[in-house]
Amino acid sequence: MRDALREFVLDGATLRAASDGVPLAGLVPVGPRFRWQPDGRPCSIRRTWLDTFDWRLYRAGLTLELISRPRGPAEYRLTGRDGEHIAAQPATQPADQAAAARPATPSGSRSPRAAPQSWLISALPEGPLREQLAPVVGVRALLPVARAVSTARQLRVLNDDDKTVARVTVDQMAPGPKAPGLPPRLVITPLRGYVSQADRLAELLTDVDGVTEASIGPLEQALAAAGRHPGDYTGKISVRLEPQQPAAAAVATVLTSLLDTLEANVPGTIRDIDTEFLHDLRVAVRRTRSALKLAGDVLPAGLAARFRPEFKWLGDLTTPTRDLDVYLLGFGGMAAGLVAASCADLEPFRAHLARKRAAEQRQLARGLRNPKFSRLSRDWREALAAVPASRRARPTARTLADQRIRKAHRQVLADGAAITPASAPEALHDLRKRAKELRYALEIFGSLYDPGAHWQAIRELKALQDCLGMFQDTQVQMDELRAFAGEMMAGQTVPAATLLAMGEVAAGLARQQHAARSEFAGRFRDFAGPGGQSRILALTGEARG
């Protein structure tokens, strides 16, 4: 366990006193047992905080900084929730150095356009830092989320053996070279094994006028200066609905939130920063389409009918690239599963997929830059803003949610019960669509229900969805694999070893599909059994206001 930092904020007068050359020792007498010692000259550092677009590091209690000093290489520094050191690594890539050397500018925009650099985890140097980050970051890219310039003065606190027992940094941070400075911070970093001495020092500091314990960290401080806060994006539906609010207003609120998510992911999708921008964009589109299907009738007449084809167009636009993403993301696992063939045999196939994906991505970016998309986005937002919010309108949000969740649930039960071992794959595919609709209904109206019961209902449905997803995805992948093989043979000379390896992949997919098909009956039984049914009924039948 690492020892946490203690951070303080100094007011202007205290800072001025320290800046005028009054040694900190004068402000904070540390008694006969300790003494202050300056540690080097004040230095100016550029700080760039990095995180994924969906704040995976922040949510995991981690902070990653790229620190650039006037001399020496830039350095990545990973710290924990309380500022404790976790890992550090010199930045060796030219791109890292360039990013660290960029003038600091307030990054108030949520759009990645304001932050041109991005790092996939594979671009970071190998070492403990990357090992710590990889499981948290996954396939997401790291983006600059805030920048600042810090002028830091270092001091050491020594005991009577002249041993350092704590390091102290007085940090004057500004969001940019010409921006006004933020309240200066004083940071005590205890040395391992000397925590009690650092605590004593912190106690002495709290007694000094003009010094208060910091309530937020430097990242939050830099973000606040730029009008942001950490965690300001999530792919989840985060609206809070009221049970008694009119259903139309509730549905419009959810749809507006989905449009926010959709738009937030457009720049990253166009720039192809990582695959999850497109993923989140597609989920927002699918949820929108499901919401229109499930509850579009409560919106003003004709609205759902007008926009459903538009969102179908948008969904279709994104499908080819995402399908290829799924293939490429799973490529490592696919190659690792080979028994007869070697991974190298599949390389021409990977190259074919990558070429195809690049072409599809260009098409997708063109589509998203097309005025048709900006028109759709603008018109949809205006239409949702115009949805009447009369408080007396009926039905209420909770009544609508109960009805639609039960209806979607009944549909899943009926379609699932009709599936026999002899049923065609299409029947399972249709059931998967119904299950998705139920899932989206539960998610869209989630804030109206008891969180525990809601989570329980989703968990049971998810197990069924995973099985259906495996069955359908392997079917699609097998079909595509045949098509890819045809394209590759038509276009160029394909090594026989590659086609044999692709055959082995297809056989593996068929085995997975068979396993999913065998599992289906059990999974559906669990979902449709008395326990599962009663949970949905209890969820939607709770006392209404």
Add this chain to the structure above:
Amino acid sequence: MKILATYNIKGGVGKTATAVNLAYLAAKAGHRVLLWDLDPQAAATFLFRIRPRVKGGGKALIQGTRTLDAAIKGTDFDRLDLLPADFTYRNLDLLLDSARKPERKLGRLLAPLRSGYDVVFLDCPPSISLLSESVLHAADVLLVPLIPTTLSVRTLDQLTEFIDGFEGKQPGILAFFSMIDRRKRLHKEIATTLPAQRKDVASTAIPALSIIEQMSVQRAPVVSFAPRSAAARSYVELWKEAADRAGLAAD
């Protein structure tokens, strides 16, 4: 986590100076480093200005009532921590004797530190004992300082023979000449010819220089307070050879 141990049956041959300087250089190269001062004389502990005291003493560490992790102290240098010596370490042999598989005990005690450190240096007291046997079993690389005499070469042969008898993992050996006096013909001769003849002898030799003795006055590694000195340059070269032998990045 790689474990490097400075070991020699004789005292005053430069074990502690080597452990302290190489640990500093390893940390400077970006590794997270722990130096365990196993010598009750506490020279390495003194050089880092840390008090030679472990709560509960060696008994608590060996019997597991106190974890190594809890006894670790930060040095004044980034990424370099020290597990201090304690006068009770003089009884480590007795304590190990009552442990199960005593020759493996040190390795078992160090295992939980694997996630926190990339490199561990063990600075051993001069002896042949159960403790040194446990160190030899735990280490990946033994750094053996040799005074350039025929007798010390014979000692190296005995050590090699002893390690050859280990079942399972055997540490690599990197012997090197220490306290070389360039004015002495025998020193020069042995320090030049032996590295060319034997793979387990480093080509770097550490000269006998007063600046190395200054470490006890400065209470810091010579590579930190006199980085351009001939002694510091020798330690840098020795670290490169040791890092190579241990499979670690040297800078």
